[in-house]
Amino acid sequence: MSTASPTAAVIRTESRLFSRELGSVFWIVLFPTILVVILGSVPSMNEPDPNLGGQRLVDVYSSVAVLLSIIMASLMAMPAVIAGYREAGILRRLRTTPVHPGSLLLAQAGLHALAVLASLALVLVVGRVAYDVRLPQDIWWYAVIVLLATAAAFSIGAVITALAPSARLVQTIGTIVFFPSMFAAGVYFPVQAMQGWLHTVVVSTPMGAATEALNDAVVGRTPDLVDLAVMAGWTVVLSLVAVRSFRWE
Amino acid sequence: MIENSHAPAVEVDGLRKTYADKVAVEDVSFRVEPGEVFGILGPNGAGKTTTVESVCGLRVGDAGTVRVHGIDPWTDHEAITRIVGVQLQESRMQPKLTVREALELWTAFYDDPMPWADPAERLGLVDHLDQRFGTLSGGQQQRLSIALALIGRPRVAILDELSTGLDPRARREVWSLVRDLRDRGTTVLLVTHGMEEAEALCDRVAIIDRGRVRAVGTPSDLVGGAAAATVTSFEPSEAVDLVALRELEGVADVRADAGRVTVTGAEDAAVAVLTRLASRGVVPHRLRVVDGSLDSAYLDLTLDNQGAAPEEVTA
Structure with a gap:
């Protein structure tokens, strides 16, 4: 008799496999903190900027780095894994066993979310210790917004995985969506400093809304309800599309 | 259940x-x-x-x-x-x-x-x-x-x-x-x-x-029931009319190659061929009668398997 539950066995196996993906671990967990360290080492990044409401660039980038981790996980790492499993017939083969292949998807989503959480902790600790970045003032709103942003980004990845017919195409489309998402998150240029129509467009995307709301929580402001609605709305619509169009083989 | x-x-x-x-x-x-x-x-x-x-x-x-x-x-x-x-x-x-x-x-x-x-x-x-x-x-x-x-x-x-x-x-x-x-x-x-x-x-x-x-x-049923259940081959002592052999009851195919005649057919085909040869005074040298394989039964069932038209062979 085996004592391990099938689901627990799937989670354990996928955890091992995840730990063997050193590329994913680097880009999701370490790279965002490395970015904060690089920016924090530039003296001008450490001076209050009136365009950013008196915040320093390194403060703003601490939130951006968390979103970067979320984007890496949801657009670059996870879709490739799931599409690869589908293409190799792993999901199909699981359908012939008592274990639902959905447990594999949930395990992967959970593991990538955990990696994001580890990255977030690393960014906050290193920022606080090395560059005196303030910890989020409103920790509850911060948690809610990280959750919403993760859900929205993962649903983008899910739609790509569901709609693209091959693993190769999943990766190509993931990369194409990756760069605008980074732009919207404020990786190249702080969203707070964007003006006019560009700002309007950016904050109506999931990552644009996330970066604004996350920054609000960091400084202790109640986030704008519109930003929350934008993230939630995208999540609902994209998840529905993904669930309806996903194929196991 | x-x-x-x-x-x-x-x-x-x-x-x-x-x-x-x-x-x-x-x-x-x-x-x-x-x-x-x-x-x-x-x-x-x-x-x-x-x-x-x-x-x-x-x-x-x-x-x-x-x-x-x-x-x-x-x-x-x-x-x-x-x-x-x-x-x-x-x-x-x-x-x-x-x-x-x-x-x-x-x-x-x-x-x-x-x-x-x-x-x-x-x-x-x-x-x-x-x-x-x-x-x-x-x-x-x-x-x-x-x-x-x-x-x-x-x-x-x-x-x-x-x-x-x-x-x-x-x-x-x-x-x-x-x-x-x-x-x-x-x-x-x-x-x-x-x-x-x-x-x-x-x-x-x-x-x-x-x-x-x-x-x-069963594999043997399929082989036995097929039109190519047995394979009979021999070297005739004198020329035989392959077209006539082909028309015998149960014969599916007749081929000749380097003086050797190969007849595939149902289980009774071998007997029919030998009877015919005997009545014409032809002696079948180096006679072999073997079971057809599932291979031939399979081809028989999955293809419209027509052999080439037989010709007369001379000894």
Whole structure:
């Protein structure tokens, strides 16, 4: 008799496999903190900027780095894994066993979310210790917004995985969506400093809304309800599309 | 679940399955008794894989019914996965998963698994336990796939293109494993296009072609019933009229090559040919009469097999 539950066995196996993906671990967990360290080492990044409401660039980038981790996980790492499993017939083969292949998807989503959480902790600790970045003032709103942003980004990845017919195409489309998402998150240029129509467009995307709301929580402001609605709305619509169009083989 | 001891292990009745505008399976019916090794034989694209995928619940037919020990695989998917073990064609595992991890994972799926060391040893995987799936050879991947199909002690094992990619020795080992399965009472549904494999392993065979069952029977039934059940060959002492031979009762084909005449036909054809030769005073030197193979029975059933028009041969 085996004592391990099938689901627990799937989670354990996928955890091992995840730990063997050193590329994913680097880009999701370490790279965002490395970015904060690089920016924090530039003296001008450490001076209050009136365009950013008196915040320093390194403060703003601490939130951006968390979103970067979320984007890496949801657009670059996870879709490739799931599409690869589908293409190799792993999901199909699981359908012939008592274990639902959905447990594999949930395990992967959970593991990538955990990696994001580890990255977030690393960014906050290193920022606080090395560059005196303030910890989020409103920790509850911060948690809610990280959750919403993760859900929205993962649903983008899910739609790509569901709609693209091959693993190769999943990766190509993931990369194409990756760069605008980074732009919207404020990786190249702080969203707070964007003006006019560009700002309007950016904050109506999931990552644009996330970066604004996350920054609000960091400084202790109640986030704008519109930003929350934008993230939630995208999540609902994209998840529905993904669930309806996903194929196991 | 209602079941009695006389119920078949697998019962397929009037199965039909189309993909878009292509008919994969037109009308397939057969019964597999418990403990039987049942072969599904046919050319590529005949509908073999679609048939077994409908049996294990991966596909739902457009018409007809399937029962496996009384369970409907199309509506009771969960129950079917507990009694059926499946080895699929072209199915891979996670590239960085080791052989041991795959075996342990599958062990955790079932209520009463066999110790995975058993199939691993039988299938020659013991030396590769710590190797990752992506680094295994095609034959090793295939053997792991077979091992995984058996871990849950299935009542019905479905093996699709079992020995593809295996070297002759590994193929013999896999064959002996299938015989052991039968000895332990497991029903085996074996998809193959290898005649030799079907003859070596199967109690009964269904020949499927273009989505229909063309014949069902034991390998020897199929050979005996076929138009090419016996092959008679000889070197005539003088010229024979091949056209006349061809017209004899039961003769399917007559060929001549380097002075040797080969007649294929039903079981009585040999006698008819020899009687004819005797009446003409022709002596058949170096006479051989052998059984046709399942190979020729198969070709007979899946093709409109017309031999070349016979000509007269001179001694």
